[in-house]
Amino acid sequence: MQLSGNLKTATTHHAGVVMEDGHAYLPGFGNEFSSEALPDALPHGQNTPQVCPYGLYAEQLSGSAFTEPRGANQRVWLYRIRPSVVHPPFQRMEKKPVAKKGDWPAPEMTTRWDDWAPNPNQLRWLPFKLPSADEAVDFVDGISTVCGAGDCRHRMGGIAVHIYTANRSMGDKCFNNSDGDMLIVPQQGALTIRTEMGVMKVRPNEICVIQRGIRFAVDIDGTDPVRGYICEVFGVHFKIPDLGPIGANGLASPRDFLHPVAAFEDRKCEFKIINKYQGAMFETTQNHSPFDVVAWHGNYAPYKYDLAKFMVINATAFDHADPSIFTVLTAPSGIPGVAVCDFVIFPPRWGVQEHTFRPPYYHRNCMSEFMGLIYGNYEAKQGGFLPGGASLHSIMTPHGPDKQCFDQATNEKMQPQRVADGTQSFMFESSFSMCLTKWGEETCERVDPEYYKCWANLDSNFDPNWTLEKSNADAWLKKARPQA
């Protein structure tokens, strides 16, 4: 398969499974993979022979401390044409000038959380602006930070939520994020992502994770603008959640996580490496492609996942289950059950509960909830929350269904009905109290000042003369005990 330049993919027993996007992948969450683009490029029986096959260099990329327990230990061995260290020194990148053309706001990626004042209000963003045709913006140049918290300089964890927009491919330029793992959620337009481990195509309603330090370049089809969301986590890695009483099957299945197969290019060229290190951007230009890994083995590799494959588990009798039942991936903090980030989706499904206010309940949470919409609409807000937009309900910030949703859900006939058909919304739920950035609250010019009004007409329905007998409210409980 010819992918770009003289990129060659695996042709051996490590060839992976060719999926309908035309690329080959290695399935299985957390597996130990082996992949070689040329036969016998992986050394047999050892990692570092005196001379590697094909004259390749062996290089280890560690995603965990050497001494972490086996279940948490992540590393990959790369067999490459040149070691990554062959590059001129990185230079600090100039701050980008404010965009003049169109009304697309100049992007700003940051991990400085104290530059902007806190705001405890409910926030909603209209769809983030896309670059106009006369602005050439690639994926890494088009990233802006909306909110986040925590420190990328230690392993205690942290989170940053970014929006990306782009209308150009990165070409001979790649991104090396030294700070965190990136969960990328395309909302508009497909991404073809070249990585050191191979190529992945990620379309809207698919997501991918590219771990810290893995070099990657994002290409797009033509110049149609793309947009999406990124959740960057510091010091931790995403994993699929434990299932507890659900059993051995359900939610996201390990076999549906797809990793690229080895693909390399042996190309002399001016190749720019962008390095985000301690929140600052650096660049260098080397004289060859960094995508020169002929073979690799290990368990530290990017992956993609199709959200349509999520096996939904939900309440089938009464009441509304907490959204944790929809967790696709979790980046755990050190505290049991507490996440740096849970990636939660609200997938199409049946709603069948009876005697129940079916939409999300009103609540205040000790977690931050950042939501995005890939397509369609969100079940608790039929209007205003639009694809490519977002909302943030911060720690202890009250929120819940809007007036229209409340009225509908309190009057609707309790029969099975499809929920969220033709839609896909998601949430980055974090135990961190996230700070807004200047870009997020001001520069992007997308904060909807009217948001609070969607709850304003939720009037009192209080009836002091209400009685249990008159209301017959417990009839359904009695029905469940016919012998009594």
Ligand SMILES: O=C(O)Cc1cc(O)ccc1O
């Ligand atoms: O606030 C939201 O819309 C997200 C959410 C959904 C849900 O089903 C229950 C709780 C919750 O926070």
Ligand SMILES: [Fe+2]
């Ligand atoms: Fe919520």
